[in-house]
Amino acid sequence: MTQYRLTVSGIFPSGRKWSFRQHYSSAASEASILADWASAWTTAWTTATTGLATLYPTGTVLTQYSASTLVGSPYRETTKSISDVTHAGTASGDSLPETSAILISRRTAQVGGRNRGRTYLPAPSEVVQADSVMDATNAGHVSTSIDGVRTAMTGAGHTPVIYNVKTSGADPVVQTNKTITAEETDRVLRTQRRRVRKASAIYV
Secondary structure, X not given: OEEEEEEEEEEOOOOOEEEEEEEEEEOOOHXXXXXXXXXXXXXXHHOOOOOHHHHOEOOOEEEEEEEEXXXXXXXXXXXXEEEEEEEEOOEOOOEOOOOEEEEEEEEOOOOOHHHEEEEEEOOOEHHHEEOOEEOHHHHHHHHHHXXXXXXXXXXXXXXXXXXXXXXXXXXXXXXXXXXXXXXXXXOEOEEOHHHOOOOOOXXX
C-alpha cells in the first residue's frame, strides 16, 4: 500500500491562498487516487443547494487538487500530481476573516486526542453564522459533503488514515496508520492563524 497526501487548495476574495490536506493509504496509482479525490471534492463543492459552495462567497474559489506520494521515515514527498479547476462559492455576503475556519473532527475507532485528526475548511461567508456559530442546516450540509467524500474514496478502494509521527507507550511504532471511521462538524467557527502567518505586512 502507498501512503498519499491529498490536498484541496483555493483562494480567498483577497487573492491569498488557503488549503487543507488529508492522508490516505491505497494500492492505486497516484494519478488514479487524484482522479477519485478530484471527483469526490467536486461533488462535495458543487452539489446544488447543499454543496460546500453554498457556504462561501463568490470570491472564494476552489482552484486545485493534488496527490503526493510519501515514502521514508519521516515521510517525504517524492512525486506530486496536480489537477487545476475553478469552482467559485455561491453564497451572498462577505467572507469572514481569513483566520476563521470550519473544523471537521476526524474520528478513528479508538478514543483520545492522539486517535483523532482535524481538517480546517476555509473561512465561510458571514451569512452562514451568527456570533461565530453556524446554523444547524449549514452545518448539516458540511457533514453531508464531508461524509460523501469519505464514502466515495473508500468505495474506490482508498483508506482515510491518520498516523503518529512520534512513538509513545500507546503508539510504539512510528507512522502507524489508524483508519478514519467517522467525521463530525463543529458548529462553532474556529481560528486558524497559520493561514495568514506568511502574509506580507501592508503598512500605511
